[in-house]
Amino acid sequence: MRAALLQMTSSDLPEENLATASAMLCEAKEQGAEFAFLPEVMNCLSTSRSHQEDVLKLEAEDATLTGLQALCAELGLWLLVGSLGLKTNDTDGRFANRSFVISAAGDIVARYDKIHMFDVDVTPEETYRESDGYRPGEQAVVAKTPFGNLGLSICYDVRFGQLHRKLAKAGAEILTVPAAFSHITGAAHWETLLRARAIETGCFVIAPAQTGKHPATKGQSRRTHGHSMIVAPWGEVLADAGTEPGVTLVDLDLTLVQKARRQVPSLQHDRDFSGP
Template sequence: MRAALFQMTSGVDPAVNAAAIVDAIGRAKAGGADMLFTPEMAGCLDRDRTRAAATLRSEADDPVLAAVRDAAAKAGLWVHIGSLPLKDERADGRWANRSFLIDDRGAIRARYDKIHLFDVDLASDESWRESSVYGPGEQVVAADTPWGRMGFSICYDMRFPDLYRALTNAGATILLAPAAFTVPTGQAHWHVLLRARAIEAGCFMIATAQVGLHEDGRTTYGHSLVVDPWGAVLLDMGDVGGLAFADLDMGQVADVRGRVPAITNRRDIPAQVTLA
C-alpha cells in the first residue's frame, strides 16, 4: 500500500481548507498513492466558537466532505479525512469531531466520532476543554479496505491503549490517529506514544498531523508519522506542511506478530486488584 499523508495548517475558512485537500488528492494520485490521509480538524481549525458556529454545518450539508467525496471519485483514490467538526449532529447540542473513510467512488465507508476528549491545563498555561464544545463518541470503529482492516482513533485517543486492544481484537492491521497535537505535549509524547501503540498492536500506525501557526492563534506540533509493526518510523514529516508518501508492506504484520505473539498471548485482566 502506498500512503500519502497531507500535513496541513488548517485555517478558519472551510472553503480554503477544502481546496487544499482537493489539490492534495490530485497530487497524491499523481504520486502513485492508493490512499490519502489528512489530519484532525482538516476542514476547519478555529477556537473562536462564535465564529466557528457561523461556519460549521451538519454532515449532510458540510461543503468540505462534499468536495472531498467528489474529488476522491474523480481521482479514483481512497481518502481518510482525519476529522471534521460538525454541528447539529447530537441531541445534547454539542458538536461532533468525526473521521470519515471515503472509497475510490466517493462513498462513505465508515465514520468515527472521537471518544476521548482533551480536557487539560498545561504547564505552558494552555488550557483546553474539548468537552465543553464536543460530545464524545460511543462506538469503537474498524473498517475493511483493499489493504487491510483499519482501526480508527483521533488525537487524544492515542493515550488510551484499551481502545487499540479492542481494535486489534476486531482484526485491525492498520491504526489511524489523525491529530492536532499541541507543541509541548508533542515534544514530550508524540513519537513514544505512537511507536508504543504500533508495537503493542503489531500494526502499522498512520498519524497525520496539523502543523505550525494557525489563523486562530494556536500552534500545532506536526511530525506526521508512519510507524511499522516493529516500531520503526517509516516517515516523519517534521514541522513543515505538505504531502509525503510511505510504502507499507502489509506482510510485515503477520511477520512481526509471529515473532512477538503479544496479541495471541493476551489475557483478560480481572477488574479487581488484590492489595498485598
C-alpha cells in the first residue's frame, strides 16, 4: 500500500480547508497514493464555540464530507478523514469529533467518534476542555479495507494503550492516530507514544497531524506540533513530515505485521491477575 500523509495547517473556515485538502489529495494521487490520511478536525480548527456553532454542520449536511466523498470517487482513492467537527442532535448541543473511512468509490465504510476528551492544563496559559464542546464517543471501531484492517483512534486516544490493544486483538493491522497535538505535549510525547502503540500491538501506526499556527477569524489561534508520522510494527519511524504542510508518501509492507507478531507474540500473552 502506498500511503500518503497529508499534513495541514487548517484554519477555522471549512470551505478554505476543503480546497486545501482537495489539492493535496490530487497531488497524492499523482504520486501514486492508494490511501490518503488527513488530520484531526481538518474542516475547522477553532477555539471559539460560537464560531463552531456558526460554521459546523450535521453530518448529512456537511459540504466537506460530501466534497471529499466525490473527490475520492473521481480519483479512485481511499481516504481516512482524520476527523471532522460536526453538529449533533444531542440535547446539550455538544459536537462530535468524528473520523471517516471513505472508499475509492466515495462510500463511507466506517465512522468513529473520539472516545477520550482532551481536558488538561498543560501550562497555566495552555488549557483545554474538549468535553465542554464535544461529547465523547463510546464505540471502538475496526474498519476493513482491501489494504488491511484499520483500528481507528484520534489524537488524545493515543495515551490509552488499552484501546489500541483491543483494536489489534479485534483484527487491526494498522492503527490510525490523526491529531491536532499541542506543540508543548507534542515535543515531549508524540513520537514516544506512537512508537509505543506500534511496538505493543505489532501494528503499523499512521498519524497525520495538524501543524503550525492556525489562522483564526474568531477566538484565539492555536499552535500544533506537526511531525505527521508512520511507524512500523517493530517501532521504526518510517516517515516524519516535520513542521511544514505537505504530502508525504510511504510504501507499506503489511507482511511486517505478522513478522513482528511472530517475533514477540505479546497479544497472545495476556493473563488475568488480582489487585492492586
